[in-house]
Amino acid sequence: MSYAKIILTLLIFLCMQVMGGFGVVLIMDGAGAAEATGLDPDIVASMSILSGLLSIFAVKYGLKTINLRQTVSLGTMRSELSKSDIKAPAVLLALLGTTSALFGANLLNEIIPLPDNMEEPFTVMAARPLGILSICVVAPFVEELIFREGIAGYMLRHGAAPLSAIICSSAAFGLMHLNPAQIPFAFLIGLVLAVLYWRTRSIWLPLIMHIINNTMAVVLMNTCDEELSSLLGLSLPATITLTVLSIAASVALLTPFCRSGRNASAGA
Numbered sequence: 001m002s003y004a005k006i007i008l009t010l011l012i013f014l015c016m017q018v019m020g021g022f023g024v025v026l027i028m029d030g031a032g033a034a035e036a037t038g039l040d041p042d043i044v045a046s047m048s049i050l051s052g053l054l055s056i057f058a059v060k061y062g063l064k065t066i067n068l069r070q071t072v073s074l075g076t077m078r079s080e081l082s083k084s085d086i087k088a089p090a091v092l093l094a095l096l097g098t099t100s101a102l103f104g105a106n107l108l109n110e111i112i113p114l115p116d117n118m119e120e121p122f123t124v125m126a127a128r129p130l131g132i133l134s135i136c137v138v139a140p141f142v143e144e145l146i147f148r149e150g151i152a153g154y155m156l157r158h159g160a161a162p163l164s165a166i167i168c169s170s171a172a173f174g175l176m177h178l179n180p181a182q183i184p185f186a187f188l189i190g191l192v193l194a195v196l197y198w199r200t201r202s203i204w205l206p207l208i209m210h211i212i213n214n215t216m217a218v219v220l221m222n223t224c225d226e227e228l229s230s231l232l233g234l235s236l237p238a239t240i241t242l243t244v245l246s247i248a249a250s251v252a253l254l255t256p257f258c259r260s261g262r263n264a265s266a267g268a
Contacts, residue, residue, distance in 0.1 A: 001158035005063050009150050010172055012062075016055035017178070019047070044121065045130035052134075052142035059146060065154040066145055070201070077202035086199065090256045094196060097253030098209045101192045102216075104246030107239055109185040110227045116181035126221040135218055140210035141203075147173040147190065148197040148206055156198065166194040189213065192250065199257055 060066040070076050081091065125131025152169035156162065170190030174183045193206035224231055229239040 001155060001160060005065050006151055006154065006168075006172075008063055009059050009065055009146065009154075010176060012058050013055050013146050013176060014178075016051040016058075017176070019051050041121070041124045041128055042130050045125050045128060045134040048134045049130070049138045052138050056142060056145050059150050063150075065150045067149065067153065067157075068145070071145070071149045071153065071203050073202065074204065077200040077204055080199065080201045084199065086257060091205075093253045094199075094257035095205070095209065097250040097257075098192050098196065099212075100246045100253060101250035102189060102209070102213045104243045104250060105185045105188040106228050107243040107246065108188070109181065110229050111236070111239060111243065112181075112184055114180040114184070116179065118179045118182070123221055126218045132218055136211060136215045140207055140214055143173065144193070144197075144203040144207045144210060147176075148194055149203055152194050152197055153201070156201075162198050166191060166198060169194050188247075192254070195254060195258060 056066065056068075060068055080086075122135070125135060147169050151172055152165040155165035155168065160168075170187050170193075173190035174185075174187030177183055177186045189210075193210060196205040196209065197203065220228065220231075234242065
């Protein structure tokens with residue numbers, strides 16, 4: 001396994017982010033500053049979409065760490081689930097566990113007082129069609145290919161322990177968001193999405209959950225000005241309690257999904 005390829009994958013993604021406009025908007029301190037200099041949010045979204053697709057192209061054909069045909073094949077997912085003897089109820093529980101983790105991580109993100117450097121540009125983009133396309137569809141697709149397939153998948157294919165691949169890809173996923181308020185949230189969500197990828201060797205389950213998460217964020221940004229905890233009328237102690245319970249439920253629901261994989265590996 002070449003750690004240089006993993007580092008180069010992250011550098012390519014980071015460079016494309018900056019070139020695509022997210023880094024530029026971040027430095028210019030929000031959409032207001034961007035608009036003041038004539039950088040339209042639609043242009044930022046268009047550049048983001050283009051840079052994301054270019055990063056996939058560069059990583060796949062330059063570094064060859066992405067097996068695009070295999071990871072987007074539904075046959076791959078069915079084969080892995082069958083080989084590991086993972087039944088439909090375990091998959092359903094895993095998806096419920098992922099939903100619980102998404103909910104808990106969103107609440108955790110509100111509890112931890114970290115600066116949100118991307119709140120304004122995301123709010124502006126979430127109200128534009130191209131911005132919605134970028135946030136809800138293109139970003140999840142690009143990030144699943146880069147972090148789950150390009151990093152976790154590459155490590156797994158070259159003999160890395162699943163735990164190492166899951167943690168490394170999730171840490172990279174969190175850090176590459178470049179926004180303090182998003183890093184803890186993205187790391188936790190990355191762990192769960194990486195588990196889904198590990199058991200299926202396909203981006204479909206993590207991609208679906210990633211799209212759902214980002215879409216819900218856009219819906220909340222466009223329909224209410226309150227945070228999720230305020231919307232639910234939760235006090236701080238209640239928010240903390242519900243966060244812990246959500247994450248604990250996620251672990252419990254994902255356990256059968258992971259145990260099936262371990263048993264299958266041991267049997268092999």
